[in-house]
Amino acid sequence: NAGAEIEISMKGSASSPNTKEYNVALSKRRINSVKQYLLKLKDENENTLQDWVDKGKLVINDNPVGEQTEIEDTDCSKELTGNDKIYSTDAMKCRRVKISKITEKNSCTLFHLGIY
Numbered sequence: 001n002a003g004a005e006i007e008i009s010m011k012g013s014a015s016s017p018n019t020k021e022y023n024v025a026l027s028k029r030r031i032n033s034v035k036q037y038l039l040k041l042k043d044e045n046e047n048t049l050q051d052w053v054d055k056g057k058l059v060i061n062d063n064p065v066g067e068q069t070e071i072e073d074t075d076c077s078k079e080l081t082g083n084d085k086i087y088s089t090d091a092m093k094c095r096r097v098k099i100s101k102i103t104e105k106n107s108c109t110l111f112h113l114g115i116y
Contacts, residue, residue: 005057007103010034015091016067016079023066027097031062034097067094 012027038060039050052058080091 005105007059009061009100012064012097015094017085024064027064030097
C-alpha cells in the first residue's frame with residue numbers, strides 16, 4: 001500500500017498430513033488469528049493497531065504457504081507417517097506463523113523476526 005507508514009509481512013505454514021488446499025487454508029486461518037491478536041494491541045496513545053489500519057497507516061500482508069516451503073531447514077512437504085504426522089519435531093516446526101519483516105515507509109526493513 002503506497003500510503004501506509006508501516007508494512008508487516010507474515011507467512012503461515014502447516015505440516016503435511018492434509019491436502020495442499022487444506023494446509024493453505026489452515027495457514028491462512030493461523031495468520032488471521034495472529035493478525036486479530038496484533039490488531040488489538042495498543043500504542044502509547046491507547047490507539048489499537050486496528051486504528052492504524054483504519055487510518056491507512058499500517059498494512060498487514062499475509063502469505064499462507066501451507067506445507068509448500070522449507071522453514072529453517074525443515075522440509076514441510078515431507079510426508080510423515082504415524083504419530084510423526086502430529087508429534088514429530090519436524091511437524092511442529094512447520095505449524096507456525098512467522099512475521100517475516102516489518103518495513104517503515106521511505107526506509108529499509110526495520111525487523112526480521114518470527115513468532116512461533
